[in-house]
Amino acid sequence: xxxxxxxPSLHYLNNGHGLASWLLTKDHKRIAVLYLITVxxxxxxxxxxxxxxxxELTTPEGDFVTADTYNKMFTLHGVIMVFFFLIxxxxxxxxxxxxxxxxxxxxxxxxxxxxxxxxxYAVGGIFVLSAIAMGGVDTGWTFYTPYSSAASNTNVVPTAxxxxxxGFSSILTGLNFIVTIxxxxxxxxxxxxxxxxxxxxxxxxxxxxxxxPVIAITVLMLFVERAFGFGIFDPARGGxxxxxxxxxxxxxxxxxxIMILPALGVMSELIANFSRKKIFxxxxxxxxxxxxxxxxxxxWAHHMFVSGISVYAAMVFSFLSxxxxxxxxxxxxxxxxxxxxxxxxxxxxxxxAYGFLGLFAIGGLTGLFLATLGTDIHLxxxxxxxxxxxxxxxxxxxxxxxxxxxxxxxxxxxxxYSEFFSRISAILVFVGFNLTFFPQFVVGYIGMPRRYxxxxxxxxxxxxxxxxxxxxxxxxYLLPAFYFLYSLKKGEVAGPNPWGASGLEWEVPSxxxxxxxxxxxxxxxxxxxxxxxxxxxxxxx
Amino acid sequence: MSLFGIPIFPEQAxxxxxxxxxxxxFIVAVSAFFSLLIAVLVIVFGIKFRRKxxxxxxxxxxxxxxxxxxWSVIPTVIAMVMFGWGASVFYHLRRAxxxxxxIYAVGKQWMWKFQHLEGQREINELHVPMGRPIKxxxxxxxxxxxxxxxxxxxxxxxxxxxxxxxxxxxxKPGTYHIFCAEYCxxxxxxxxxxxxxxxxxxxxxxxxxxxxxxLADRGGALFNQLACNTCHLDTGQGRGPSLNNIWGKPVExxxxxxxxxxxxxxxxxxxxxxxxxxxxxxxxxxxFQGLISEEGLVSLIEYIRSLSPASTPAATGAQGATGAQGAxxxxxxxxxxxx
Numbered sequence: 001x002x003x004x005x006x007x008p009s010l011h012y013l014n015n016g017h018g019l020a021s022w023l024l025t026k027d028h029k030r031i032a033v034l035y036l037i038t039v040x041x042x043x044x045x046x047x048x049x050x051x052x053x054x055x056e057l058t059t060p061e062g063d064f065v066t067a068d069t070y071n072k073m074f075t076l077h078g079v080i081m082v083f084f085f086l087i088x089x090x091x092x093x094x095x096x097x098x099x100x101x102x103x104x105x106x107x108x109x110x111x112x113x114x115x116x117x118x119x120x121y122a123v124g125g126i127f128v129l130s131a132i133a134m135g136g137v138d139t140g141w142t143f144y145t146p147y148s149s150a151a152s153n154t155n156v157v158p159t160a161x162x163x164x165x166x167g168f169s170s171i172l173t174g175l176n177f178i179v180t181i182x183x184x185x186x187x188x189x190x191x192x193x194x195x196x197x198x199x200x201x202x203x204x205x206x207x208x209x210x211x212x213p214v215i216a217i218t219v220l221m222l223f224v225e226r227a228f229g230f231g232i233f234d235p236a237r238g239g240x241x242x243x244x245x246x247x248x249x250x251x252x253x254x255x256x257x258i259m260i261l262p263a264l265g266v267m268s269e270l271i272a273n274f275s276r277k278k279i280f281x282x283x284x285x286x287x288x289x290x291x292x293x294x295x296x297x298x299x300w301a302h303h304m305f306v307s308g309i310s311v312y313a314a315m316v317f318s319f320l321s322x323x324x325x326x327x328x329x330x331x332x333x334x335x336x337x338x339x340x341x342x343x344x345x346x347x348x349x350x351x352x353a354y355g356f357l358g359l360f361a362i363g364g365l366t367g368l369f370l371a372t373l374g375t376d377i378h379l380x381x382x383x384x385x386x387x388x389x390x391x392x393x394x395x396x397x398x399x400x401x402x403x404x405x406x407x408x409x410x411x412x413x414x415x416x417y418s419e420f421f422s423r424i425s426a427i428l429v430f431v432g433f434n435l436t437f438f439p440q441f442v443v444g445y446i447g448m449p450r451r452y453x454x455x456x457x458x459x460x461x462x463x464x465x466x467x468x469x470x471x472x473x474x475x476x477y478l479l480p481a482f483y484f485l486y487s488l489k490k491g492e493v494a495g496p497n498p499w500g501a502s503g504l505e506w507e508v509p510s511x512x513x514x515x516x517x518x519x520x521x522x523x524x525x526x527x528x529x530x531x532x533x534x535x536x537x538x539x540x541x
Numbered sequence: 542m543s544l545f546g547i548p549i550f551p552e553q554a555x556x557x558x559x560x561x562x563x564x565x566x567f568i569v570a571v572s573a574f575f576s577l578l579i580a581v582l583v584i585v586f587g588i589k590f591r592r593k594x595x596x597x598x599x600x601x602x603x604x605x606x607x608x609x610x611x612w613s614v615i616p617t618v619i620a621m622v623m624f625g626w627g628a629s630v631f632y633h634l635r636r637a638x639x640x641x642x643x644i645y646a647v648g649k650q651w652m653w654k655f656q657h658l659e660g661q662r663e664i665n666e667l668h669v670p671m672g673r674p675i676k677x678x679x680x681x682x683x684x685x686x687x688x689x690x691x692x693x694x695x696x697x698x699x700x701x702x703x704x705x706x707x708x709x710x711x712x713k714p715g716t717y718h719i720f721c722a723e724y725c726x727x728x729x730x731x732x733x734x735x736x737x738x739x740x741x742x743x744x745x746x747x748x749x750x751x752x753x754x755x756l757a758d759r760g761g762a763l764f765n766q767l768a769c770n771t772c773h774l775d776t777g778q779g780r781g782p783s784l785n786n787i788w789g790k791p792v793e794x795x796x797x798x799x800x801x802x803x804x805x806x807x808x809x810x811x812x813x814x815x816x817x818x819x820x821x822x823x824x825x826x827x828x829f830q831g832l833i834s835e836e837g838l839v840s841l842i843e844y845i846r847s848l849s850p851a852s853t854p855a856a857t858g859a860q861g862a863t864g865a866q867g868a869x870x871x872x873x874x875x876x877x878x879x880x
Contacts, residue, residue: 062730067727067728067729067730067731068727071724071726071727071729138726138727139724140724142724144684144685144723144724145685146683146684146685146701147684147685147724147725147726150684151650151683151684151726152726235700235701235702235703236701236702241685241700241701241702242700275590275599276592276597276598276599277598277599277600277602278599278601278602278603280602280603280604280605281603281604281605281608281609282603282604283604284604284609305631306687306696306697306698306722307698307700308697308698308700308703308705311631311632311635311636314631315628315631318624318627318628318631319624319628322617322620322621322623322624325616325620326613326616326617326620329575329612329613329616330609330612330613332579333608333612334604334609336579336582336583336586337602337605337608339582339583339586339587339590340586340590340602341590341599341600341602342586342590342599342600343590343592343593343597343598343599344586344587344590344591344592345591345592346587346591354583354587357579357583358576358579358580361575361576361579361580362572362576365571365572365575365576366572368568368571368572368620368623369565369568371623371624371627372564372568372623372624372626372627373627373628373630373631374560374561374564374626374627374628374629374630374631374634375561375564375565375568375627375630376627377561377631377634377694377695377696378561378691378694378695378696380687380696380722381687381689381696381722381723382722442547442548442549445550445551445565446548446549446550446551446691447551447689447691447692447718447720449689449720449721449722449730450722450724451724451729451730452729452730453729453730454730454731455730456718456733458548459548461546461547461548462547462548465547500595500596530598530599531598
């Protein structure tokens with residue numbers, strides 16, 4: 001590395017000191033850092049629950065914790081990871097930090113609303129933490145009625161309210177991104193010059209704005225039924241329990257794409273930049289994001305093939321579910337083709353990108369078993385489903401998040417992390433992940449249902465394999481916490497563009513100044529232009 | 542089936558287990574092919590096009606329309622094959638043959654209760670004959686459950702207030718798991734049991750032991766006990782319509798619409814008697830919501846079905862399904878009133 005590189009004297013991190021300058025900041029980059037800290041705490045909490053789950057499942061008897069404790073652990077693992085880690089992770093941290101810089105803007109369209117989003121998210125999180133403090137909740141993250149509304153005697157109400165509140169953070173962030181992408185692009189930054197990261201976030205924002213109100217009203221109805229005894233979902237009070245599933249999945253299936261689409265956007269950046277090559281079929285990759293967002297809304301009932309819906313409804317939803325597989329496949333093929341005749345380097349972010357490709361391919365392909373009616377009847381609610389969605393939501397979304405964090409970390413904090421340890425961690429995550437979740441496909445097909453505290457003996461071998469893998473995976477997730485923190489003070493100075501990457505964010509200093517650009521940039525070229533000297537032409541006006 | 546002591550494949554014990562497994566292997570093959578294809582390509586490209594100089598850049602390639610079409614169309618075609626094949630297996634799985642033997646299952650926290658037409662009642666155990674299609678009508682008396690037979694490759698949710706059904710034809714004698722697959726609270730993982738598939742002769746001798754009167758008999762007793770018989774006279778001259786020979790037939794309602802008499806209609810008419818009143822009768826019947834257990838309802842349904850001899854499902858054995866013996870079975874709690 002170049003020894004003459006210096007951290008700029010004034011940048012967003014040191015422009016203002018003291019707690020208030022952080023807690024009341026309107027700078028999208030500082031808000032991104034607030035989110036980074038908060039989602040990391042939630043990730044750690046959710047991870048602790050996973051440790052408890054895997055410990056319990058090493059023996060068939062259910063002898064580590066009681067059944068009630070186990071049920072609370074997997075519920076909180078799901079609630080925290082889905083609503084408080086995965087949904088905000090990439091958009092609220094990386095999206096917040098990068099969207100304005102990538103399009104040449106000084107901030108998001110509504111900086112105050114951005115800060116408000118953060119606090120709404122935090123308040124929702126406090127509700128869930130208080131539910132844990134009061135003894136937890138045991139309904140599963142899916143809150144199926146009438147168990148959640150009439151039978152469970154745990155803290156369903158604060159948890160549901162926490163999710164209801166946090167939803168508004170998601171809606172406001174989505175709105176902010178949509179307006180920003182429409183209105184704040186620098187001169188010359190046309191739609192087809194946008195980095196694919198932006199396209200992915202645009203698609204995600206649409207889902208957040210359109211889908212989140214549905215989960216909000218659903219959990220509100222659950223709250224009303226539970227707190228005031230209205231009969232909405234509970235058949236004993238004249239309600240319909242299956243209605244809840246329709247409403248829940250109408251949001252929660254698209255929510256899977258809220259979690260994975262940003263990771264797909266990160267992937268396009270990583271693949272293009274670490275092969276120094278234009279993304280193959282830019283417009284196909286861009287529009288496949290929108291296609292996933294649209295199709296994602298019409299496949300929800302594939303979660304309900306055994307819930308008594310009619311044979312013909314099941315067939316329609318099975319057919320539609322395959323439609324969402326195609327744009328995902330198109331993306332994977334385009335990334336693979338991008339590598340052809342590239343100039344590929346295996347820095348840590350690219351190791352994550354390669355890992356992502358493998359895990360996302362397996363996650364996507366195993367979705368076919370569940371979209372196919374004949375096999376889903378057997379696989380529904382077994383560990384096969386658990387393995388499938390972890391391949392997408394952990395293998396996909398978290399690999400994307402970590403890959404992105406390793407890619408943009410030097411931009412965010414101006415310093416490099418340990419290359420050696422980061423490579424070790426990328427490899428541990430990939431290997432540990434497969435050891436943990438691949439056996440679950442097998443144990444699912446031989447029939448082990450999910451959410452089982454104790455299980456018949458013949459499932460033990462595969463569960464022990466899974467728990468052993470989880471310890472490797474856990475180590476892989478812990479390592480970055482250490483070398484990232486270490487890098488903040490001791491890391492090598494990165495300079496504006498340590499990777500030789502292309503994109504406006506690599507034109508500004510690292511860390512960027514509060515206003516991002518001293519002068520508004522004028523964009524004159526396509527994205528992902530790589531020339532041997534300069535990554536990209538930017539005329540400064 | 543296991544490999545090096547690791548179980549990798551479940552027992553195949555139903556007539557359609559093989560169909561499901563063939564479909565499964567087809568998708569495994571497709572998935573393995575595409576996973577390997579991607580893996581080989583990215584590894585080969587990663588080695589072959591590895592960066593050689595610090596300032597090296599990749600070739601300028603924008604894209605290629607024929608290739609985009611190829612990798613959109615081929616997966617679409619494969620997906621349509623999966624859809625069609627999957628839908629046909631599913632249709633078969635969901636349509637119980639007409640000659641199926643009827644069993645009722647009620648899920649409750651945290652047990653499975655089974656009732657045979659011949660009167661046997663079991664908890665977390667189910668005895669079935671090999672080689673006969675068996676239809677299980679399922680409901681729940683509290684929260685959602687899901688009746689899952691991994692060895693038969695089928696499951697269905699148990700939904701309170703509603704009847705769902707699944708069927709299978711067991712092909713191999715033995716004992717297999719019954720699981721609850723839908724999370725239902727504290728002891729969800731304890732809501733498991735065993736299904737015993739017996740040779741027909743062994744099943745007959747199992748049936749012969751310990752019957753306490755048929756399910757329809759119990760329904761008949763409950764029918765009298767609840768004084769249904771004071772209004773639903775055989776003659777049709779009572780305050781309620783005669784229940785003879787109505788099963789599976791349409792009846793006209795007071796609002797002019799018609800409804801076919803089936804499990805759901807009988808259940809609704811007992812629990813919410815004013816919902817669909819038969820034309821020509823006054824809405825006088827009291828509602829029995831909360832007064833009859835799920836098992837009691839099932840027995841009433843079977844009793845009413847037995848009053849239509851032509852539509853009685855092919856029950857095993859010669860035991861009468863006509864409710865001839867009206868007395869409640871001795872030595873048990875009153876059927877249907879055990880809440």
